[in-house]
Amino acid sequence: MLLDHLQAKLDDLRAQSLTRFTRVAETGTAPRQIVRGADGLARELLMFCSNDYLGLAAHPEIAQALAEGAQIYGGGSGASPLVSGHSRAHHEVESQLADWFSPWIPNAKAIGFCTGYMANLAVVATLGDAQAEIFSETLNHASLIDGTRLAKATVTRYAHVDLEDLRARLAASTARIKLIVTDAVFSMDGDIAPLPGLLALAEAFDAWLIVDDAHGFGVLGASGAGAVEHFGLRSERLIVMGTLGKSAGLAGAFVVAHATITDYLLQAARNYIFSTASPPAVEHALLTSFSLIRGSQGQQRREQLTALQARLRQGMTALLDRHPALPWRLAPSSTPIQPLIIGGNAEVMALAAALEQKGLRVPGIRPPTVPKGEARLRVTLCATHTNDDVDRLLAALEDCA
Numbered sequence: 001m002l003l004d005h006l007q008a009k010l011d012d013l014r015a016q017s018l019t020r021f022t023r024v025a026e027t028g029t030a031p032r033q034i035v036r037g038a039d040g041l042a043r044e045l046l047m048f049c050s051n052d053y054l055g056l057a058a059h060p061e062i063a064q065a066l067a068e069g070a071q072i073y074g075g076g077s078g079a080s081p082l083v084s085g086h087s088r089a090h091h092e093v094e095s096q097l098a099d100w101f102s103p104w105i106p107n108a109k110a111i112g113f114c115t116g117y118m119a120n121l122a123v124v125a126t127l128g129d130a131q132a133e134i135f136s137e138t139l140n141h142a143s144l145i146d147g148t149r150l151a152k153a154t155v156t157r158y159a160h161v162d163l164e165d166l167r168a169r170l171a172a173s174t175a176r177i178k179l180i181v182t183d184a185v186f187s188m189d190g191d192i193a194p195l196p197g198l199l200a201l202a203e204a205f206d207a208w209l210i211v212d213d214a215h216g217f218g219v220l221g222a223s224g225a226g227a228v229e230h231f232g233l234r235s236e237r238l239i240v241m242g243t244l245g246k247s248a249g250l251a252g253a254f255v256v257a258h259a260t261i262t263d264y265l266l267q268a269a270r271n272y273i274f275s276t277a278s279p280p281a282v283e284h285a286l287l288t289s290f291s292l293i294r295g296s297q298g299q300q301r302r303e304q305l306t307a308l309q310a311r312l313r314q315g316m317t318a319l320l321d322r323h324p325a326l327p328w329r330l331a332p333s334s335t336p337i338q339p340l341i342i343g344g345n346a347e348v349m350a351l352a353a354a355l356e357q358k359g360l361r362v363p364g365i366r367p368p369t370v371p372k373g374e375a376r377l378r379v380t381l382c383a384t385h386t387n388d389d390v391d392r393l394l395a396a397l398e399d400c401a
């Protein structure tokens, strides 16, 4: 019965061109990777799909720090943080993050998690207790949405980047605790949330602003601290979640906020308390990653990303001008996430397959990840791409157009 039931669902997904599959990567990420295709053959692809925006995952100093961390600590952490899994390296990562974010968050303290998904579940579900109302942005990441599902709070959704809609909903609320929850950089669109306006609303309505900066940390701001640095915000009401598997090139996540908030998460966040701490060697290597992000190499890589973005947008705009009959649309993004909205599921998958034939991997993103009729190529840039790489993508898109 169960197998028939599931097979019918799988058949339905196939009929809608919504089947997903994993592919086997034989080498590390960014920007060229040996990948085994559905035909079982391994080939080198130029990747425009990694979130390793600074190209640090393949940085030799990170690999060396990981090896050194393994020499010091061995493999796994062996237990949850409150039992015995919290190493000196975990402690250092948290205290460096608290120090790094202190210009934007007074009384900042940080707490580490194994993944961003877990950190988002923790912060939203734990702070969103029965006395709270959560104001959740419509295009938030799935992990924030799942956090609201676990929370005991009332959940109200507000329209994408719509400050007036949010203001009206905050004004109508009688909740004692109000939590505004938003992505900083929207992962499938690449646009940046209007954080100064959101923070002003938080101040005006005695609310708190939870910011998921998975895609801004490392990329935005002079030191790479992300969206709060980019906008120069400063408030105790800021609760920032950042991931360490994207720009930081490793794995893990953190929440940085007023110390009372992180102290409470340590006491009450179930996925912090009941889950094995991340491998200490990863934390040890994160210390190297942080100094790369904050140092001159990080700065140069952020500048390179900005230049690549401009080149890609210019080329794509010219391409769309040459083909006015095409329904394709370039999303208004100023980040390394540069989506090209195509429309139908089958069309976007055919385009992604045609690009792969040309040796380029650009993933097609379909509903439910994005709205129906807005399937898209999600192009992501890395600082280790070259101008020639971008030109190769533009030429391949021109052929397909």
Ligand code: PMP
Pocket: 114, 115, 116, 117, 118, 120, 141, 143, 183, 187, 212, 214, 215, 243, 244, 245, 252, 253
């Ligand atoms: N938030 C956003 C906006 C993300 O894009 C992601 C990862 N796709 C996450 C959270 C989850 O982070 P992690 O991959 O570390 O679980």
